[in-house]
């Protein structure tokens with residue numbers, strides 16, 4: 001069958017027009033998708049947030065008595081604030097074979113392809129169902145997909161395989177690192193900065209902790225390597241810091257953020273344990289000798305599991321065959337694949353567009369990538385109909 005390129009472009013234009021930056025509601029977009037599916041006789045189910053401001057959407061095409069193949073993507077996009085665009089980011093604009101717009105590449109292009117294929121999926125007489133699983137809040141730590149995954153195997157069918165369409169230029173990604181983020185809050189004691197021996201300097205103790213983190217970073221660099229990743233080690237970064245109140249006061253508050261991106265098989269909690277032990281041994285006793293109310297709090301704020309494809313599920317050879325590829329890749333950014341797999345559904349990452357265009361001003365998806373994705377989904381439908 002011919003790829004429905006015109007329909008996919010039209011749908012992408014509609015999806016891009018909804019400003020679904022992660023901080024905003026995605027309900028208008030979800031309603032549009034529900035209506036579109038309903039016009040094709042497909043029922044869908046929302047998994048809403050408690051306040052109803054956002055929702056994931058799950059739909060099935062084909063038989064309902066067996067697990068199928070899920071096409072998964074997030075509906076939220078990163079902010080455009082501070083970026084200088086040559087055209088309105090929320091108006092899909094075609095120039096020189098490229099479709100410009102916020103989210104065109106990451107990852108409304110994949111959603112548009114999946115939706116454009118719905119009439120063909122219906123016409124195929126599928127033997128295995130094709131599910132659509134659209135999430136929200138991916139860009140703020142893969143949080144929105146979690147309630148939907150919690151429903152798989154309960155209110156919603158547990159897919160046999162999940163195809164996460166993050167931009168890989170239709171290459172097959174079968175592993176990614178797992179990010180974990182922490183916030184460290186210190187509380188010192190105030191004093192006039194001319195009399196520092198009466199105070200406890202929260203920034204100075206934060207400095208000691210940062211020193212330990214930098215030593216941990218060096219150890220990680222020298223530690224386990226997996227050459228499929230760039231860089232091949234578990235990375236550690238200090239990402240944010242804030243502290244102090246005035247130029248003549250021994251600072252009471254200081255906080256900083258740090259993250260790691262763990263290779264599959266690496267236990268991130270080892271690092272949390274090491275930093276906590278350092279604080280207990282090298283900071284807190286000294287701080288509390290002078291000021292018992294002083295504190296160091298180390299809290300994990302977000303965690304996504306590292307992901308390596310389930311070798312027993314057959315998803316890797318199948319996706320290679322559908323994508324016309326002969327090797328797989330590992331990436332350092334994270335996706336919802338690890339969470340699906342943790343929820344019992346083997347997952348793979350393969351989608352249109354280049355990650356280099358994601359999150360940038362003048363984000364685009366080339367029409368060639370869009371068509372590559374449509375042909376991939378056509379072969380997936382052939383397989384599901386066989």
Ligand SMILES: [Zn+2]
Nearest residue numbers: 106107138166
């Ligand atoms: Zn994405």
